[in-house]
Amino acid sequence: MALSEEEHKVLEGIVGPQYITRDPIIMESYCQVWGNKLEFGDKWHRPPAAVLLPGNVEEIQAIVKFCNQAGILFKPFARGFEYVATYLASSRGILLELKRLNRILEIDPKNQHAVVEPFVPVYQLQDAAGKLGFYVGKPGVGYSASCVSLACCHQEMTISQLYTSGYGRNVLGCEWVLPTGDILNLGTANRKGGWFTGDGPGFSLRGILRGRAGANGGHGIITKCSVKLYPWYAKAPSECELKREPGQALSAAQLEKVPDNYWVDVLTFPDTERMLQAARDIGQAEIACLVAPAYMNTGFHEEGNDEQWAKLKESPPDLGKFARMMPVIVNGHSSRELEYRRKAVRAAMEKWGGWLEPEWNTEKVKAQIFQYQMWSTGVPGLRATGDFMLSTQGADGSVEMQLAYRPVEFQALQPFAAAGNVLHPNMGMSYRPMEHFSLGCSGGIATDFDPWDPASLAAGKEYLEIVYDPHGPCRRFGYANRGAMMQVEDVNHIHERWGPIYDRADRWLQKVRNMLDPNRVADWSAYIPPEYQERPDEERHACC
Amino acid sequence: MTWQDFIHDMQRCTRCSYCKYIPWRLIRNFRFSEGCPSAARYHWHAYAAGGKFNLAYSLLQGAIDINDSLLEVVYKCLMDGSCDIACKVQQDLEPLQHMQEFRVECVARGYLLPQHQPYLRSLRAEDNMLLRRREERGYWAEGLEVKRVTSDKAEVVFFAGCRYSYDQDLWPVARAAVHLLQRAGVDVGILGADEACCAGRAYELGYEGELMKFAEHQRDTLATVARTAGVHTLVTACSDCYSTFKVLYDKIGKKSDVEVCHITQYLERLIQEGRLRPRKSLDLNITYHDPCHLGRLGEPWIHWQGREYKPVGTQIWLHDPPKRFRRGTHGVYEPPRNVLKSIPGLELVEMYRTREYAWCCGAGGGVIDAYPDFAQWTAAERLEEAHEVGAEAIVSACPWCKRNFLDTAAITKDRIGIFDLVELVERAVGGSE
């Protein structure tokens, strides 16, 4: 439903005419995102009634307060890459694109944190921090992902989370415009002593900020956030020369050598179990800055699909081996530390029967792995078909649980992969260990499918139905990460279906939501609805 | 291909927004990280190449119609191809081709941007896009002792193009180019008043028929002078013309048999062969601005005809026969740099956005005619970038770039030096007119 003239005028008065649009032509570009076809059955989701570009927190507060008065749904987003960022549960909804909040406000090298606004991409902070000897972490998603969205609002799975943590654990305070328009500063945010903690006084309101994932814009707008930084012993990305041969495409530009204070080993193991055991040993020894079991896929892309295919045909890879290979990156603030850590990795490798495949341990490949695993990279996984399966993100937990879960998910995926309706190159889960393995690891399967191929689309939906089914084989393995919080609640009802068997987590979340947003103006579509709609039982069990 | 043929691209655009930036891994300074002037200036996603895929898909599905608003989005675009390069670092999509065909569709349906019409009328009536009379076309070469290939024998024809022919401020560059060729002993001639527009700019506005018509004219003309005058090479100092002769005519099957060179390529050759010797030291700290049409858009056309298919058992899209995408890799980047490096005393410092991912000067895509404020904003960004890297002067190799930089600098009172590469070579070689 469109905004009235009066409503539009009020909003225009807040941001200025050049920063608001309701032009139907422009709106068409705020509703077409990858993944829509699987989720909504078409390339489109519901377009917004208007898009605004607020320039500061005061404007945001004024917009939100007006939304409360006028009963307009709102949703903020930073980079807008994912459909949960721009989808609105109602057509009487507006989007706040936060591109004008784009500053790194502070990097405090001493106290190892940076304060950033929502439009600051992780690569920009990586680069700025890198020049001061710090590192942000490598998110699973691309270069342009917003630091604030990752830390506070979305998922923040990081490839480097063994060392740099993730899932919101690095938040050291934030400025939060609540759905009422009031500001809540978490911890010491915006206080005189600096942005050094997000907890207290008393219990930590980070508990309602997010969990395994964030509210995806469903509970207000995070306008500033302090994130923890990690040590970095090399040049910043922009200071490193990326080389390519004459005539090679830009995508071939890469580091030639692993930086001096880092070491890369690509280990291979006889089986997944021994690979994960070695990963746990290395993790628990607190020596590595990255351990990526079966996570090689971002580093080996030719410039196009045809070139990729030609390469695969020329030298068919041992896909089984891909699933048993594990890049390990260690760093050292001193040569002694680097040397010790390097030897320790080799000791773990030997202990678990691993070896170094020569082709993956050349200087060039190692440098490429370093570049792709440590820094932000793009999303070449989307090139194969233009889409990929909403990774189920498996489940989080111990090595033993991952080993138990693996066959369950494989069994679900296997028929579709065997029929050629989804592409899963190595039939391996990849794993992302967390905080020296002290929090276990996340496991994930990223699967390419073609949403414009009816058989593939049907396979995708059917596969997801299996892994999203709370009465299905995944029932016991966790609800925290079903759909990796990429679910749209009014489409696949993850909370409604899983909450009742997971200690009624949905009910508590719903109460928090309704407390934060008494007038129900914050878009809940990728958070939790204020109340569940009455639906026939058969629909209650349909996911996509 | 028509715009509808890009339906898969429309469907597969993920909204990653990489089209708005230079390739991320090559960002050296986040102040200068944006690649698409349109998205940078006009904010809304629709202005980016990804947004235009969205609009086209909506149009294709009947969700929207072409209207003034859509036309504004479509035409507030420099057609500079930065989006195309950035997208293709990740994807197998054709954003620039799609935008081109989308403009063609707008024109075909009669949705014409009023601001462009005088230029089109000028083209049709006077063979030029600068609102001038045909008879004035040869004035730039008055007093220049140079052959006319319409009447004299010459191995090389120097093609001035509309901007050099009619923009009196820039005549010295064209004249210097001819002078340098002559000094190197090149047997060069010009077409003078018999020259006509290449129509590359008209095509960028969506006027496909004009390109076809002028391409045929140019091919016939070149065939004639090749036969009558012995011309085997066309040299132009205009990057737009270069791209049209080299790339667009090939794309539409109207390529001439005559070799097409940009002046920078030809000068490089002459310097390497020792026929030109830039001896005079120019104590200047410069930066080189890659013209879009010489750089990424100067990459030769790659013909491909075939089908998309998925190999058995997978979901990856492939092409039969395999398709090589134009990723800007084979644009003209090194020759101008090599020429500049050959000049003693010249310090060449690169800007943050160079070669394939250079920022546009602002003159492309019809913007300089329809939305001059946007053209100047774009140029001002580039001049600021030049200052940022410490350059005293910005050097380009295209009259459109120089014109827009000069106009912008005059407005912003920017005192940076603005040169065409030819001017510097001429100074270094010595003996200017």
Added chain:
Amino acid sequence: MALDDLGRIVGEANFTKNPAALQEYCEGKGGCVPRALVRPASTEEVQRIVEWANDTRALLVPVSSGPPHIHGGSTPSVEGAVVVDLRRMDKVIRVDKNNRVVIVQPGVTFGHLQTELARQGLSAYLPLLPRPTKSVLASVLEREPILMPSVHFDSTDPLLCAEIVFGTGDRMRTGEAAGPDTLEEQWEIGKAQISPFGPTQMDPQRLVSGAQGTIGIVTWVSLKCRQRSDEARAFFLPSEDLDALVELSYHLCRIRYTGTILLLDRVNLARMAQRTPREIHGLQCALPNWVLFVAYEGYGLLPEEKLKYLEEDLRESASSYGLEPVTDLAGLPGEALYRLLLGPSSQPYWKLRSHGGFRDVFFITTQDKTPYFAKRMRKLARRFGFPTQQLGMYMQPVVQGTSCHLEFNLYFDPTDLTGVKRLRRLEAAAVDRLEREGAFFARPYPGWAEAAYRGYPDTAAMQRKVKAIFDPNWVLNPGKLCFPPGSGRQD
């Protein structure tokens, strides 16, 4: 329903109104005598107690540690409360050696836990010499800082998952532990209660951490622990220059130097290392003003090489700040001190050894503010006539050095009533003044809460709303944090 119904829930032997038995629960700052004590043995009993409280509008104060109750977080702030003493729930439910996870009930103390873990070659992450009666679960929920900043990724560490009985009586398990199965069934599929997230889009365990029992009663927690090695190295870095030690501490945190790192003054170091007032005095006089203590173990891979390189790195790092690590200081071997830090304090509790009484004032700040606050506190002490040789300081880098726990300890003779009055005035003034100067009282115990919250009205307002969700009848520990007695009750 009557108060005596509680006896039927937990068994008469575990329910009492005997004033003598109740007396120990009102020790601490401003404690009120409870009207009854109930000692549940299971989560189900806790749930029934909370349901009873909701039905009767009774007030419950959960307690997990034994006396003495020091900071007052678990002493009743209102008259007529019922203490829920959880010490009967004292099981170490599971030690998972491979995943280094231990699950403990509220009654498990550090001594008990370390004994259990040692059998598996593991160690807990400990705070600084906790008192022997201190509940591990309570320590973790209070966010007491652990001694190893490099593995302190988040303020809640080492907490992983928790089982919570909210103020409504509903049970919820957090993180990976949520779900349809019992713990035993979860173990069958390899779950280890190791992943702390959620479930879903909230983190309830953060709401019960630092909550002083006002949101829910936690009946077990899973904790990360670490491998233990007998091979350890310990070094003192003594100095009269506090700034230099802070700089070195920053450096070690920044490079994620493994192991124990803490900064003490001689007042505290002497009390930790010695037992009698005389010995303490002697050592205190012999020590330098400030000491950075660094220790690490040879667990993990290639232990000998690890020990060697870490020592060389430490020496090199220290020398760049003009400091030198020593293994003994004033006759005190570093390794002996380190061994002490691997368990709770021996009796008497180290803070009671010199004068029989102490008060703590602690807060979160950044390490660079340590010298300023140290000077400020000494100045305040002098102003109130408090002897500075009885003023101790402890700085613990936390969350990988992004901030620190800064603690001042005021040692006093509880029989000196004039001194006690002076001390109370000093404590109140210190909290008030230091808060105004940027000290962040993240754990606002009774007496501190007003100052702690005065600059954080937004936090207080939101915490009250959260409280209204999880404890709508405000039955849990009234009077704590920003929940004044009686406010919010829906009687």
